[in-house]
Amino acid sequence: MIEDPPAPTTGETSGDGGHGPGAGVTRRSFIQTAGLSAAAGALQQGTRAASDPPGDAVDDVPIIGPDPVAVTLRVNGKPITTTVEPATTLLDALRIHIGLTGPKEICDRGACGGCSVLADGLLVASCMMLAVDAQDVEITTIEGLADGDRLDPIQEAFIRHDALQCGYCTPGMIIAARALLNTNHKPTLDEIKAGLSGNLCRCAAYPNIFNAVLEASGQAPIADAGGPAS
Numbered sequence: 001m002i003e004d005p006p007a008p009t010t011g012e013t014s015g016d017g018g019h020g021p022g023a024g025v026t027r028r029s030f031i032q033t034a035g036l037s038a039a040a041g042a043l044q045q046g047t048r049a050a051s052d053p054p055g056d057a058v059d060d061v062p063i064i065g066p067d068p069v070a071v072t073l074r075v076n077g078k079p080i081t082t083t084v085e086p087a088t089t090l091l092d093a094l095r096i097h098i099g100l101t102g103p104k105e106i107c108d109r110g111a112c113g114g115c116s117v118l119a120d121g122l123l124v125a126s127c128m129m130l131a132v133d134a135q136d137v138e139i140t141t142i143e144g145l146a147d148g149d150r151l152d153p154i155q156e157a158f159i160r161h162d163a164l165q166c167g168y169c170t171p172g173m174i175i176a177a178r179a180l181l182n183t184n185h186k187p188t189l190d191e192i193k194a195g196l197s198g199n200l201c202r203c204a205a206y207p208n209i210f211n212a213v214l215e216a217s218g219q220a221p222i223a224d225a226g227g228p229a230s
C-alpha cells in the first residue's frame with residue numbers, strides 16, 4: 001500500500017488536480033515509492049538491478065547484470081561454468097548453454113512439468129527458476145538419473161509398462177516420480193496421482209505411468225489405474 005507523502009512543493013500533481021484519494025501524490029513521488037518497493041523486493045531475492053539507486057539497504061547486495069554473467073551450476077555431479085544473460089532460466093541454461101536437452105520446454109510457464117529437474121532431490125520446474133539462482137543446489141536432469149549403465153528403477157519400470165507414447169513428457173514424468181519416491185517410498189495410487197499432478201501427458205499414458213511408479217516402489221500394478229487427479 002502506498003502512503004500519502006507530504007504535500008508536494010514541486011513536480012507534477014496527480015491527474016485529479018490534487019483532490020480525492022490521490023491528493024498529495026505526485027507522479028514523481030509515486031515512482032520513487034514504487035522504486036523503493038521494487039528495491040525491497042530485489043533485496044529479498046538476494047539480487048539488485050544495476051540501475052537501483054545506491055543506499056544503505058541494498059549496498060551489500062551483489063549487482064547482477066545487465067551484462068552476461070558467469071554462473072557455475074552443479075549438474076549431474078559435475079560443476080559446469082557458463083556465461084548467461086541474468087534473465088536466463090535454468091531450463092535455457094541446461095538446454096542451450098550446456099546441451100542437456102532431456103528437460104523439455106513446452107509451456108515455459110510452470111504449468112506442464114515438461115522441464116522438471118531435481119534441485120537437491122526436490123522437484124523444480126526449471127523454466128521457472130533463474131540460472132543465477134540455481135548455483136547453490138545440486139541439479140539432476142534425466143541424463144543424470146541412471147548410475148552408469150544401470151537405469152533408475154523408475155526408468156526400468158517405464159520401459160516394462162510401456163508408459164509412454166510420443167515420449168515428450170517422459171523425462172519430466174520420471175523426474176517427478178523420482179522426486180515423489182525420494183520422500184515417499186511407498187505412495188498409494190492417489191499419492192502418485194497427486195505427486196505427478198503437475199506433469200501433463202498429452203498422449204494420456206497415465207494408467208501405465210501410474211503402474212510404472214507403483215512397480216518402481218515395490219507395489220503391484222492396478223488393473224484400472226485410471227486417469228490423472230482432477
Ligand code: FES
Nearest residue numbers: 106108110113127
Ligand atoms: S515448460 Fe516448464 S512447466 Fe512447462
Ligand code: FES
Nearest residue numbers: 165167201202203
Ligand atoms: S507420452 Fe506423449 S505426452 Fe506423454
